[in-house]
Amino acid sequence: MLVDRKNLRMHLFWIIIFVVGTAASIFYYYHEYQQNERTPGGSGEVGIVLGVLGGAIILFEFMLWPRRFRKVRAWRIGKAQAWMRAHIWLGLLTIPLIWLHSDFNWGGQLSTILAWLYIIVIGSGVFGLVAQNVIPKNLLANVPAETIFSQIEYVSEELATDAEKLVLAVCGPAPDDSDFQPTEAVATSASAMRPGLVVQGFQRPVGNAFGRDLRFQLSADLAGTQINNPEALRNMFYTTIRPFLSEGAKSTSPLRYRDRSLELFRELRARLSEEAFPVVDAMESWCEHRRQFDRQARMHRMLHGWLAIHLPLSMALVILMFVHIFVALKYW
Amino acid sequence: MNLKMTGKQRALRVPLTHHQRKDELVRSRLTWTLIATVLAAAYFFIDLIPNEGGTGDERYSRGPVAAVHATWEKECDACHIDFVPIRSDAWASTDGWLASLLPETAGDDPARASDKKCMSCHKGPAHHSNEKASDIQSCAHCHLEHKGREFALARTEDAKCIECHSDLIDHIGGDSIYPDDPIEHVVLSFASSHPKFRSIKTDPGKIKFPHERHLTAGIKLGERDRGELKLSGLAKHHADRYMKEGQSPDDAVQLACADCHKLDSQDLKESLGDGHHTGIFPLRSGGEYMLPMSYEMDCQACHPLSISPGSKDQVPHGLKPEEVLSFVKDYYLREYLKNDPALSEREVPRRRVPGKTELSTDKIKANKAVAQQVANAEKHIRRVCNECHYFENEEASKLSAVQPANIPKVWFKHAKFDHTAHRAVNCQDCHAGAANSKRHTDVLIPGRNLCVKCHSGRTDDGMQGGARSDCVECHRYHGGDDPLHGMGTKDRVGSSMRKVEEFLKGD
Numbered sequence: 001m002l003v004d005r006k007n008l009r010m011h012l013f014w015i016i017i018f019v020v021g022t023a024a025s026i027f028y029y030y031h032e033y034q035q036n037e038r039t040p041g042g043s044g045e046v047g048i049v050l051g052v053l054g055g056a057i058i059l060f061e062f063m064l065w066p067r068r069f070r071k072v073r074a075w076r077i078g079k080a081q082a083w084m085r086a087h088i089w090l091g092l093l094t095i096p097l098i099w100l101h102s103d104f105n106w107g108g109q110l111s112t113i114l115a116w117l118y119i120i121v122i123g124s125g126v127f128g129l130v131a132q133n134v135i136p137k138n139l140l141a142n143v144p145a146e147t148i149f150s151q152i153e154y155v156s157e158e159l160a161t162d163a164e165k166l167v168l169a170v171c172g173p174a175p176d177d178s179d180f181q182p183t184e185a186v187a188t189s190a191s192a193m194r195p196g197l198v199v200q201g202f203q204r205p206v207g208n209a210f211g212r213d214l215r216f217q218l219s220a221d222l223a224g225t226q227i228n229n230p231e232a233l234r235n236m237f238y239t240t241i242r243p244f245l246s247e248g249a250k251s252t253s254p255l256r257y258r259d260r261s262l263e264l265f266r267e268l269r270a271r272l273s274e275e276a277f278p279v280v281d282a283m284e285s286w287c288e289h290r291r292q293f294d295r296q297a298r299m300h301r302m303l304h305g306w307l308a309i310h311l312p313l314s315m316a317l318v319i320l321m322f323v324h325i326f327v328a329l330k331y332w
Numbered sequence: 333m334n335l336k337m338t339g340k341q342r343a344l345r346v347p348l349t350h351h352q353r354k355d356e357l358v359r360s361r362l363t364w365t366l367i368a369t370v371l372a373a374a375y376f377f378i379d380l381i382p383n384e385g386g387t388g389d390e391r392y393s394r395g396p397v398a399a400v401h402a403t404w405e406k407e408c409d410a411c412h413i414d415f416v417p418i419r420s421d422a423w424a425s426t427d428g429w430l431a432s433l434l435p436e437t438a439g440d441d442p443a444r445a446s447d448k449k450c451m452s453c454h455k456g457p458a459h460h461s462n463e464k465a466s467d468i469q470s471c472a473h474c475h476l477e478h479k480g481r482e483f484a485l486a487r488t489e490d491a492k493c494i495e496c497h498s499d500l501i502d503h504i505g506g507d508s509i510y511p512d513d514p515i516e517h518v519v520l521s522f523a524s525s526h527p528k529f530r531s532i533k534t535d536p537g538k539i540k541f542p543h544e545r546h547l548t549a550g551i552k553l554g555e556r557d558r559g560e561l562k563l564s565g566l567a568k569h570h571a572d573r574y575m576k577e578g579q580s581p582d583d584a585v586q587l588a589c590a591d592c593h594k595l596d597s598q599d600l601k602e603s604l605g606d607g608h609h610t611g612i613f614p615l616r617s618g619g620e621y622m623l624p625m626s627y628e629m630d631c632q633a634c635h636p637l638s639i640s641p642g643s644k645d646q647v648p649h650g651l652k653p654e655e656v657l658s659f660v661k662d663y664y665l666r667e668y669l670k671n672d673p674a675l676s677e678r679e680v681p682r683r684r685v686p687g688k689t690e691l692s693t694d695k696i697k698a699n700k701a702v703a704q705q706v707a708n709a710e711k712h713i714r715r716v717c718n719e720c721h722y723f724e725n726e727e728a729s730k731l732s733a734v735q736p737a738n739i740p741k742v743w744f745k746h747a748k749f750d751h752t753a754h755r756a757v758n759c760q761d762c763h764a765g766a767a768n769s770k771r772h773t774d775v776l777i778p779g780r781n782l783c784v785k786c787h788s789g790r791t792d793d794g795m796q797g798g799a800r801s802d803c804v805e806c807h808r809y810h811g812g813d814d815p816l817h818g819m820g821t822k823d824r825v826g827s828s829m830r831k832v833e834e835f836l837k838g839d
Contacts, residue, residue: 037491045423108394108478113375150355151346158345289342301357308361312368319372327392331408332417 001084002133010081014089021093025050029100039103043332047101054097055321057090062318065311091125094118114324117317124310135303145292149300152248152293159286160245161186167237170279171230178231180238227276236268241283249294255287256294395478398485403836410838411449411477418446420470444470449838457810464505467496474809486804493803494520522780522801523788531746532777537739538722539625543769543776550584551634561585561634570633585634589759589766592630594623595751620750624741637716639663640709647713653731656713657706664705668698743777747806 003011029050032040040046064087066072067080098118106112139146147155164186174180227233244253254260265284269277354362390406397405404410412418450456450471458468474488496503500517516527545551550560563571564581574585625631627649637647639660647656669676675694714731717723721734743749760767762778769776787805790798830839 037494038489043417043419043422048423105394109391110375111394145342147342148346148350149357150353151350154347154350155342155345304357308357308364311361312364315365316368316372319369320375323372323376327389330414331389331392331412332415332422 001081001088001129003088003129004133011085011089014085018089018093022096025053025096025100041103042101042107043328047103050097051101054094054101055325057094057097058318058321061087061091061094062314065314088125088129091122095122110320110324110327114317114320117313117320121310121313121317124306124313128306128310131303131306135299139296139299139303143292143296143299145289146296147293149297152297156245156248156290156293159289160242163237163245163283163286164242166279166282167234170227170276171234174234178234180234227279228273229271232268232271233276233279236264237283240264241287244287245290248290248297256291258288258291261287261291393478396481397477398479398483399481400485401477402481404838407838411446411472413446413449416445418470418472420444420473444468447471455810459809460504462504462506463496464503467503486808487802488804488809490521490802493807493809522803522806523784523797526780526784528780529744529747529777531740531744532775532779535773535775537737537772538735539737539739539772540720540722541772543766543774545770546587547589547767549586551587552584566633574633589763592625593759594629595621620748620752621742622751625737625739631720635716635719637713640705640712653733656731657710660706660709660713661702664702664709665698667705668702744806748808749806 029040029046032044032046042048042051064083067077067083102111102115106115161183164182168182168186174182240253240255243251244255247253249256254264261284265280265287269280272280389408393405393408396402401411447456447470454471456471469492474492475485476483477485497519500515500519516525519525519527550562552558552560562582562584563575563579566574566585571581574587574591575581575583576586576588579586627635632646632649637649639645639647645663647659651659675698678694710731714723717731717734721737723732723734725732754762762782763776764778765774766776784801785796786799787801788797788799789801790796
């Protein structure tokens with residue numbers, strides 16, 4: 001939910017609700033304070049009214065979660081964006097309501113737990129709102145190779161496999177005494193059997209058909225040619241490039257850093273003949289992809305990870321809020 | 333040949349079934365939501381597990397109870413009735429539809445039902461006999477609990493008092509208890525609108541004690557006054573007691589306030605030495621109030637009740653006139669017999685001799701002599717008594733009863749005062765008129781205007797204010813009419829007696 005100058009008009013109604021509600025609650029509290037020359041407390045008229053309002057809003061806020069379920073969504077009560085705007089501004093309105101209800105005291109164990117849950121829920125929500133306004137723009141500008149977050153590891157492994165096939169195609173089979181033998185998947189693939197042919201892409205179903213793939217033919221001068229010093233490429237691929245493509249930032253590869261990557265690939269080119277440069281360029285490009293995937297994963301976690309705090313603690317907050325109501329009435 | 337990957341190629345790498353499996357963030361979100369739900373529910377339901385030492389509901393307490401109630405920290409039921417407001421000012425607790433939903437409380441006003449729990453130990457008598465019933469609030473209205481161990485429950489905030497005292501006329505039921513002396517109906521604070529102290533308008537005392545004379549060196553005012561009293565003129569133990577640092581026995585007696593005004597009988601013991609019995613005086617270790625004056629301790633040194641001018645023999649203080657005369661007569665009879673010991677050994681006939689008077693000549697002579705001495709002594713004693721006392725019958729020439737001293741033991745009838753708390757201040761700073769007071773009817777107790785100099789908001793120059801000035805600094809709500817009653821209530825016995833086990837459980 002973007003809250004910027006462009007979208008301000010859409011938020012205007014709820015901003016007014018927030019400002020008026022905050023002012024009214026403070027005035028109500030202050031009026032009572034002036035009348036009695038003491039803070040009204042949570043069990044007085046003001047405390048209860050503000051507490052009930054705050055609690056009702058918290059319940060409404062919580063309704064955003066079940067609304068995501070298909071059955072509830074089918075009721076078509078308001079647009080999702082309208083719900084979200086109400087969620088944001090009414091959620092912020094609970095800050096003065098709950099704060100005044102608490103009479104600026106932590107209270108006992110239960111109310112202290114509730115207060116901390118509330119603070120964290122509100123804090124994580126505000127963080128989420130800020131993140132949603134900042135990170136997507138950043139993602140668009142800095143991660144052009146963006147893919148689906150859940151598929152990052154899968155796509156990266158694909159890249160690693162394809163890269164290995166390419167290395168095998170241009171370097172030829174590794175000598176028997178070499179430490180860098182192709183992985184089983186690559187060794188048994190059709191492209192490995194046919195020198196010069198590299199399969200790059202994923203065999204995926206389209207309707208009932210299955211087997212569409214993307215194939216790239218190596219250029220004529222490169223296909224079947226043995227580049228000079230193939231061991232340099234093979235060595236770097238298996239020690240540095242492949243681990244990085246597979247594991248990304250989790251690996252200890254220097255390719256995690258763009259500057260180091262440029263340097264390493266420059267050194268590699270210097271040790272290879274010019275025919276191998278397209279292959280090195282491809283490797284370098286795919287390493288850049290992997291770095292972007294890592295950056296995307298970090299941003300994605302920031303963009304959506306707060307929900308792993310916001311939602312569970314909201315659930316605990318609502319349950320304990322009912323306990324608080326029960327206890328407050330029992331020991332009124 | 334370009335081996336770099338296009339966006340299209342990148343997209344085609346993603347399997348179309350990728351959405352069927354939730355990603356790690358969604359999975360962790362659901363897992364933590366489940367955990368949070370279980371933990372939050374467990375927090376409530378853990379009460380159902382039987383445990384020792386409480387119901388578990390103490391977890392819901394909004395703070396520790398005061399130290400005096402710490403025994404019942406875990407016994408919520410000792411004070412609370414489930415679902416019944418403990419405070420009469422709780423919203424909708426006294427009237428309205430919400431109050432009608434409250435559980436039955438055996439016919440009691442729901443807003444004050446919990447008071448019974450308090451009053452099983454505390455009496456909490458009424459504030460005023462003519463206060464309106466509707467103004468009487470529940471105990472918890474004023475005595476706020478769960479404010480911490482050190483919180484003083486009796487330290488009620490001014491706002492509670494001002495609820496009525498800001499407009500008292502609306503809160504008095506029936507006639508004023510001071511019909512001849514209208515009370516101030518608007519009191520908002522001690523500094524701003526507290527009335528003058530009612531208790532110190534006049535001095536009801538009947539002891540002729542001019543402070544000025546007694547605070548002058550030698551207890552002598554001017555040349556026309558009687559001779560200067562020197563320390564050597566006092567009995568040794570009195571001289572030791574009144575001798576100040578650097579004085580010799582030839583110096584004049586110079587009394588200080590503390591020579592007569594004692595906070596505690598322990599003070600007397602120290603000043604008199606171990607040889608004197610002080611157990612007859614009440615021991616008030618608190619030191620709030622001055623001990624009452626006593627003739628033996630405070631007057632006798634300079635005002636001996638000599639039986640005749642110059643005599644060292646004294647009449648005991650506190651006797652009725654006829655007892656004084658009887659004592660004096662016995663004294664002179666003994667003296668007469670001392671001068672003629674043979675008289676006491678003469679045999680008195682068992683039976684009266686016919687034709688003779690009942691009294692022998694010696695006896696008549698003795699009676700005459702003793703009667704004359706008694707008459708002289710009576711005149712002398714009357715003069716000595718008159719130095720300090722008023723007689724019931726001032727016109728009579730004979731010794732008559734003296735008027736009661738009537739010096740107030742405690743001056744402030746409606747407030748408390750602690751001398752010990754003010755011990756670092758010179759006596760004269762508050763009792764400024766004492767050194768120049770010529771008449772005993774002068775009221776030397778300071779008024780509100782002096783108190784408020786310290787007991788009010790602090791001024792910028794630091795020369796005024798800062799000391800506490802809340803209502804309970806001086807007043808008690810329950811039984812405040814008599815400060816000597818102690819802890820704020822006339823009846824400190826609980827309404828029912830219980831076994832220790834029941835008491836600890838709060839039953």
